[in-house]
Amino acid sequence: MTNRISIDDIAKIAGVSRGTVSRAFNERSDISKKTRAKILEISRKHNYFPNNSARGLAKGKTECIGIVVPDLRNPFMPEMITAIEKAAKKHGFSALLSISDGNDETQSKILTRMAFGQVDGIITTPCETAESIRMLNSVNTKIPVVCLKNFDGLRCSSVSYNDRIGVQQLLEHLVGLGHMRIAFVSPPESQWTVSARYAAYDEILDSLKIKYRKNYELPPDSNPTDIWKNVGKLIFDSSNRNIPTAILAFDDIIAVHVMKAAEAYGKKVPHDVSVAGFDNISFSAISSVPLTTVCVNRERLGETAMELLLRRLKDEIKSEELHHIVLIPELVVRSSTAAPHVLRK
Amino acid sequence: MTNRISIDDIAKIAGVSRGTVSRAFNERSDISKKTRAKILEISRKHNYFPNNSARGLAKGKTECIGIVVPDLRNPFMPEMITAIEKAAKKHGFSALLSISDGNDETQSKILTRMAFGQVDGIITTPCETAESIRMLNSVNTKIPVVCLKNFDGLRCSSVSYNDRIGVQQLLEHLVGLGHMRIAFVSPPESQWTVSARYAAYDEILDSLKIKYRKNYELPPDSNPTDIWKNVGKLIFDSSNRNIPTAILAFDDIIAVHVMKAAEAYGKKVPHDVSVAGFDNISFSAISSVPLTTVCVNRERLGETAMELLLRRLKDEIKSEELHHIVLIPELVVRSSTAAPHVLRK
DNA sequence: GCATCTCGTCCGCTCGGGTTC
DNA sequence: GGAACCCGAGCGGACGAGATG
Numbered sequence: 001m002t003n004r005i006s007i008d009d010i011a012k013i014a015g016v017s018r019g020t021v022s023r024a025f026n027e028r029s030d031i032s033k034k035t036r037a038k039i040l041e042i043s044r045k046h047n048y049f050p051n052n053s054a055r056g057l058a059k060g061k062t063e064c065i066g067i068v069v070p071d072l073r074n075p076f077m078p079e080m081i082t083a084i085e086k087a088a089k090k091h092g093f094s095a096l097l098s099i100s101d102g103n104d105e106t107q108s109k110i111l112t113r114m115a116f117g118q119v120d121g122i123i124t125t126p127c128e129t130a131e132s133i134r135m136l137n138s139v140n141t142k143i144p145v146v147c148l149k150n151f152d153g154l155r156c157s158s159v160s161y162n163d164r165i166g167v168q169q170l171l172e173h174l175v176g177l178g179h180m181r182i183a184f185v186s187p188p189e190s191q192w193t194v195s196a197r198y199a200a201y202d203e204i205l206d207s208l209k210i211k212y213r214k215n216y217e218l219p220p221d222s223n224p225t226d227i228w229k230n231v232g233k234l235i236f237d238s239s240n241r242n243i244p245t246a247i248l249a250f251d252d253i254i255a256v257h258v259m260k261a262a263e264a265y266g267k268k269v270p271h272d273v274s275v276a277g278f279d280n281i282s283f284s285a286i287s288s289v290p291l292t293t294v295c296v297n298r299e300r301l302g303e304t305a306m307e308l309l310l311r312r313l314k315d316e317i318k319s320e321e322l323h324h325i326v327l328i329p330e331l332v333v334r335s336s337t338a339a340p341h342v343l344r345k
Numbered sequence: 346m347t348n349r350i351s352i353d354d355i356a357k358i359a360g361v362s363r364g365t366v367s368r369a370f371n372e373r374s375d376i377s378k379k380t381r382a383k384i385l386e387i388s389r390k391h392n393y394f395p396n397n398s399a400r401g402l403a404k405g406k407t408e409c410i411g412i413v414v415p416d417l418r419n420p421f422m423p424e425m426i427t428a429i430e431k432a433a434k435k436h437g438f439s440a441l442l443s444i445s446d447g448n449d450e451t452q453s454k455i456l457t458r459m460a461f462g463q464v465d466g467i468i469t470t471p472c473e474t475a476e477s478i479r480m481l482n483s484v485n486t487k488i489p490v491v492c493l494k495n496f497d498g499l500r501c502s503s504v505s506y507n508d509r510i511g512v513q514q515l516l517e518h519l520v521g522l523g524h525m526r527i528a529f530v531s532p533p534e535s536q537w538t539v540s541a542r543y544a545a546y547d548e549i550l551d552s553l554k555i556k557y558r559k560n561y562e563l564p565p566d567s568n569p570t571d572i573w574k575n576v577g578k579l580i581f582d583s584s585n586r587n588i589p590t591a592i593l594a595f596d597d598i599i600a601v602h603v604m605k606a607a608e609a610y611g612k613k614v615p616h617d618v619s620v621a622g623f624d625n626i627s628f629s630a631i632s633s634v635p636l637t638t639v640c641v642n643r644e645r646l647g648e649t650a651m652e653l654l655l656r657r658l659k660d661e662i663k664s665e666e667l668h669h670i671v672l673i674p675e676l677v678v679r680s681s682t683a684a685p686h687v688l689r690k
Numbered sequence: 691g692c693a694t695c696t697c698g699t700c701c702g703c704t705c706g707g708g709t710t711c
Numbered sequence: 712g713g714a715a716c717c718c719g720a721g722c723g724g725a726c727g728a729g730a731t732g
Contacts, residue, residue, distance in 0.1 A: 006702055017717045022704060030715060047483075052462035053407060054702035056398030057722050064441070072423035073627070082417050085444050094463065096409070097442040099430050117397035117723085118439065138392075225630040260631055282418070285570040286605055288633030351723055362696045367725055375694060399723035402701050462702085 005048050013046070014039050025050050056117065064094045065309060066114040068124035070102035073224070074253060075281040076298075077125075080148070083302025084123055091310060093120070102189075104131050111135055115142045121309040125149060128192050141319055144312035146305045150324055151192040157312070159305040161327040163193065166294040167200035167248070169331040170276045171208065173292070174246045177339045179274060181212045183244035185231065185254055188220035194250060197278070201248060214244060218254070228257035228264065236265035245273060245340035252277035252284040255291055259336065263288075270338035280332055290334035296327055350393050358391065359384050370395050401462065409439045410654060411459040413469035415447035418569070419598060420626040421643075422470075425493070428647025429468055436655060438465070447534075449476050456480055460487045466654045470494055473537050486664055489657035491650045495669055496537045502657070504650045506672040508538065511639040512545035512593070514676040515621045516553065518637070519591045522684045524619060526557045528589035530576065530599055533565035539595060542623070546593060559589060563599070573602035573609065581610035590618060590685035597622035597629040600636055604681065608633075615683035625677055635679035641672055 011018045016035065023031040024039035043049070056062045065088050069077055085095045096119055100107035107127050114122055121144040126132050128151060137155045139145055150158035174182055184201045186194045198215060205213065216234045218227060235258070236243065249255035255277030259269050267273050269289045277284060280295035304325055311317045356363045361380065368376040369384040388394070401407045410433050414422055430440045441464055445452035452472050459467055466489040471477050473496060482500045484490055495503035519527050529546045531539050543560060550558065561579045563572060580603070581588065594600035600622030604614050612618050614634045622629060625640035649670055656662045 004702095008702080018703080019705080019718075020716060023716085026704080028705095032715060035715080049457055049461040051402070051702055052458070053398045053401030054462070054722090055704075057396070057402050057724090058702080058704040060704095060722070062398060067442075072427050075420060075423075078417035078420075078423040081442070082444060085442060089443075094458070095442055097412075097426070097430060097440055098434075099427060112394055113397070113439070116394040117399065224627065228631060256631060260633065263633065282569065283628055286573065286601060288605065288608065349723095353723080363724075364697075364726075365695055367723095368695085371725075373726095377694060380694080396723050399701090400725075402703085403723080403725040405701075405725095 005046055007048075007050065010039065010043055010046065010048050014042050022050075061120050061313075062118065063092055064096055064119045065306075066096045066098065066110075066119040066122040066124075068098050068100055068107060068110055068114075068122060068126070070100050070125060070127065072099065074251070074279075075283060076251075076279050079282070079298045080302060083298045083300075084306060085302075086299075087303045087306035091306065093306075100127060102127055104129050107132055108135050111139050115139045119143070121145070121313055123148065123305045123309060126154075144309055144319065146309050146312075148301070148305060149192065150326075155322060157308055157317075157323040157325075159301060159308060159325045159327070161296040161301065161329050163196045164200040164204075166278060166296075166329040167197055168204050169329070170248055170278075170292070170294055171201065171204050173331060173333065174248070174274060174276065174337060175208050175210065177246075177274065177337060179246040179340050180210060181214075181242070181244040182210070182246040182248055183214035183216055183235070185216045185235075185247055185249045185258060186218065187250050187254060188218045188222065197250060212244070214242075227254070228260040231257050232261035232264050236261055236267060243273070246337070247273060247275050249275065249277045252279045252281045252291060252293055255293070255336070256284065256287055259287065259289055259291070269336050272341055274337040274340070276337055285334070289336045292334045292337040293332050294329045295332045296329045300327060350391055352393075352395065355384065355388055355391065355393050359387050367395075406465050406658075407463065408437055409441055409464045410651075411441045411443065411455075411464040411467040411469075413443050413445055413452060413455055413459075413467060413471070415445050415470060415472065417444065419596070419624075420628060421596075421624050424626070424643045425647060428643045428645075429651060430647075431644075432648045432651035436651065438651075445472060447472055449474050452477055453480050456484050460484045464488070466490070466658055468493065468650045468654060471499075489654055489664065491654050491657075493646070493650065494537065495671075500667060502653050502662075502668040502670075504646060504653060504670045504672070506641040506646070506674050508541045509545040509549075511623060511641075511674040512542055513549050514674070515593055515623075515637070515639055516546065516549050518676060518678065519593070519619060519621065519682060520553050520555065522591075522619065522682060524591040524685050525555060526559075526587070526589040527555070527591045527593055528559040528561055528580070530561045530580075530592055530594045530603060531563065532595050532599060533563045533567065542595060557589070559587075572599070573605040576602050577606035577609050581606060581612060588618070591682070592618060592620050594620065594622045597624045597626045597636060597638055600638070600681070601629065601632055604632065604634055604636070614681050617686055619682040619685070621682055630679070634681045637679045637682040638677050639674045640677045641674045645672060 007018050007021050011021045024036045088095045098110040123146045125148045133153045140156045145156040147156045147158040150160050222230050247258050249258050255275050258275050262269050262273050269275050277291050277293040280293045284291035352363050352366050356366045369381045433440045443455040468491045470493045478498045485501045490501040492501045492503040495505050567575050592603050594603050600620050603620050607614050607618050614620050622636050622638040625638045629636035
């Protein structure tokens, strides 16, 4: 740090006191427009800007929020983060991004550091372990935490979207097309969201008086680019006598793998099998067969989370007061779903 | 901030001075193992951790780096960011992520704030305007800046990869397969990287004694999911008498659109037209026809950028000393390229 | 003389009571 | 009696000279 020029230097140059310079930068009322303009001009000329740490220390806030996510592999995350960062910036906040790797301990270290003066509040897609929940609840008593998921034991506000309605829209769409054998394909790691969507799948088919159930669970060891091979073996293998006519994938990524697997086994989508996903990631619109899926508005998700956080920061909401906001997803019908082949003959 | 417990409280409880507590947390030598252990234990019990702003102010550093990128739409970015954040974390740094939207002014505000005590150094994919360059050069005299691109006028260290070699590998691959009519498809916005790749395309074909040149430039107004429609009109329209047998796309995303367009016009990839991309984003391995592309190792890119930054931070490198590290990409041959149809008859 | 710890100063800024015209 | 400004006390920790055993 050469070039160090501080508030005192500017004060001296402007011929005012330190406090006045401070007031100029903090948009406070008790300063004349003229003085303020002059000070800002001088600051610009001398390339001065108030030091962030000092300001943070004196104010007891950082104007910075923390974003903690397990990884960025699913395009959903970057889109989500973009929205959060945008909303944060709009309110004068910066965003500290930290990747937990889905690891309890890593997450714990990140949260500790964040909670002690690194950020004013946290938006996170947390790990689902008991230890993680304990930690989040504890951090939430210190600085506000908004989770992008909501599950048992978590005592933090949350913004999420309604999995059940998403699943319902997709299933009703498929059943409406005439499908009676709809399978569910779930990812290797079992998370809360997976169970939630499966439960919805089960119950909604129930309400639609459909008996068929089939849950294909992907093996955990698969190489991310080879998932479709396992999908193929699991579902389309010729020895499988009871192939579903439609497949509800846990998310769009898996759906793409399902389509690829189908193709590899000579099945046409949607002619031989319909496929639907979840999330509407940008790629699903341009996949070889554009994917029918369910869309949650990331912009709104991000904005809502940020707004919830802001209200806690402004003390409009107390830490004991938990808010759970649930957004409604929308069905996006594309070409990967159609009436089952048998019906069309 | 309720719950506020400071270094003084811990000192009092432990029966030592403030300085000793500080030393316990800073791994300094002049403190006995026993005292240190005791202090850390007490801190843990009382849920204490040194305040980040105060520490930053006293030390004159934040242990935080800034990452500034135009957007996260291309999956390349999140992968890049993941690598940087990982490397940063490894060295005890947090990462502040800021999205510039490719906008000069936004970038400028971000950099100003970052340069004044918000972070210790910056890794960025900068805008390419004159104003942006001026700003970066100026910021770089205050805190170290490492760019993930390198272009004229920029006086910052950089880590990038060799576009020319990437293009060369792809072209030699295509020409080796027998292609004589290879077109280049470039994105709407014209950036430095586009010209660099086009220049490489031109010169390398020259050196391979191939005359054919064709640059399809995508219109700027296209909806991100509809790019392929424009590609189709541009390239595969039946009135186009001189359709190339192979297409070199600026990046994988465009390549995917090219493949989709080809399909829409009844052309089979690679039977009727070969397609190659750039970047090897995760999706290109699972697109309907897996894409031939060129791969740069993000892990290395991120790590290298972080290491370069660290050396500046440790004063091993002076700000006047510019380092430009150029990584070599690797060819990844998949199924989207093959010998041209005519040859195979 | 050495390991270990204490003390006072400083980092750069905000804030609010007090002062000035 | 305001509007505009000054002043001094923190904010929580780092650090180095000096004290203690």
